[in-house]
Amino acid sequence: MIRKNIRSRRARETRLKIYGISSICFALIMLATLLISIGLNGYSALQQAYFKVDISVNTEKFVDERDFLNNKKMNLFNWDGLVQSALREFFPEVKERDEKKELFAIISANAGYDLKEIVKKKALGSGSHTLSVWLHLSDDADQYLKGRLSIDIPEEDRRINNKQIAWVNSLVERDIAKLKFNKAFFTSADSREPESAGILGSVVGSALTLFVTVMFALPLAIMASIYLEYFAKPGRITDFIEVNINNLAAVPSIVFGLLGLSVFLSTFGLPRSAPLVGGLVLGLMTLPTIIIASRASIRSIPPSIREAALGLGASKMQAAMHHVLPLAAPGILTGTIIGMAQALGETAPLLMIGMVAFIIDIPTTFTSSATAMPVQIYMWSDSAERAFYERSSLAILFLVAFLISMNLLAVILRKKFEKKW
């Protein structure tokens, strides 16, 4: 009888264990599937098709009196024409206008601009120079070389026609076109040409925004939690505040965007699309999360420490600032980093304040126009060009890596500074 009972209890225990293990396995498999499928779509965006041309430029036309390259004069020059005529030297048989147009479609629409930037960067002196440069092929040629365009369908349905395929292949055979590391992806901001689009603009935008978020939310959250833990008298008002903070943590994030639109933009007249406003909105959003974490962390400090400080004649403020806060710091930091990670992944509140926008310049100040990383992913996944598909996958991987490293930092900080009593 007893033995039977024990056996059934053990069986139940085993079953529970199996349920637990299988649910963990399920979650892990889902996560792995997600990451692997994104990874398979995205890894090819690490490379980009380039072609090499030798170009001779005479910089005499561009320099001003002081022998510096003049921006205005450079803008007026037909850089596209220079690249195109260099390309035509490889294919002298191309003569007709339509055919030329097809030929020029295999190189990036930004090739001329890229060449101009290279010349500018090299700060060449006056005189004629011959440069050997690697420039981007177009997104269609790039996708073809990566095998991402199926070519066994009728020619008129393809983004790239037989002639263009032959030209690209001939460039590859002559070793003047190949896949190289996609540098533009990590060093430039958004572009409408997939081959020149990069995430740096949105990464800088996210960094500026998060900086404002931390500067705004952290001091407020620490003050609020110290007050609530040590100074507030228990009563109706304190309870009311507490309930509201907990509720605020569950408010949908778009609501904070609406708040930002009506308060920061309409009332205070802060600029649209600026990291300053984005940071304030995300700061308000993460405030409750950080307050809750900070309070939990402050509460976990043994009361004896504070009481000892008070007993030795420290004021309430000294006890809090000198003794409790340093000990609670790891917990507060962990809460903050988790709040920041949440803020990093948000797009909805940014939509209302104009940070979901196409911005070509890399932001430099807190008031210049900027977007954020999840916004960039959203906008690329919405673009018609096929090559943006792999780029958005790579950007997702980048964002996930960013989040993982932030959470890792939280874990390390906690491990390093945590004290056991």
Place this chain on the structure above:
Amino acid sequence: MRKIIKTLACAVLATVVTTGQSMAREGDQISIVGSSTVFPFSTIVAERFAKNTDFKAPVIESTGTGGGAKLFCSGIGLEHPDVTNASRAMKSSEKEKCTANGITPVEYMIGFDGITFSNSKKAKKYSLTKEEIFKAVSAKVMSEGKVVDNNFKTWSDINPSLPNVKIDVLAPPPSSGTRDAFVELVMHDTCKKLYKMSKADYKASCSALREDGAVTEAGENDNLIIEKLAANQDRFGIFGYSFLDQNKDKVQGSVVNGVAPSMETIADSSYKVSRPLFFYVKQEHVGVIPGLQEFADYFMSLTVSGSPLEAAGLIPKP
């Protein structure tokens, strides 16, 4: 510790106050809002404009035609946008709001966009009339002179010569300009011309899409619709011509009223489901925002055949 906190607080406060006072926007940047259909074209122009001139790159938001007009017409000054894109002409109510706020919108017509009714490349290419499409997607249809609930289950129910395939259509959400245009050009048009209904009547009974499962609302993401069409051969999707053009290896546009959608048929308006696209410039900001007039002129210079906008699916004026 105390000192540090004090300085920090002062610094934060100072930045917020000064930036708040000094500028509503970085003054020399053009701000553009409006239609998501015009957005891809507008961004191409903006990028080229920024890379080929000394002016700063415009900032472009995709807010939808209605949302853009609202922002655009709300006032003069740096906190309000300079340009709004529109996938339809500005409504008179919107123009009134603009005038009331002292704004003169200058209209620029950039070309046309066709709306396609497409399915997977692997399936048969359909040839439909506007009425057949109407019968497939509308919540209400006409039966013996009366407006009744739509009960067509398969395409062969509508027209026996069509295949016996279940009706399954992915439609854009109500917030999209494509949806507005589709309702107007296909559904209202059918009720007006074929059923001779009055404006009030067709607005009341020919605006809603079916909700019995035959029509599914897809998100704003047209790439997702393309993926779904490729996965299910019996499904149809409604989206702009520029997406069909980029994905011709996966999907095909149905023939509507005997004409297949193509650059040529939309430009000469023989393909009937097409609409003009616009952008509006705030006259009061010209000369105040550097490069605004230059941007408008540059945009118009690219709306010709053979331009990069055409390559992106814009159909230039013939």
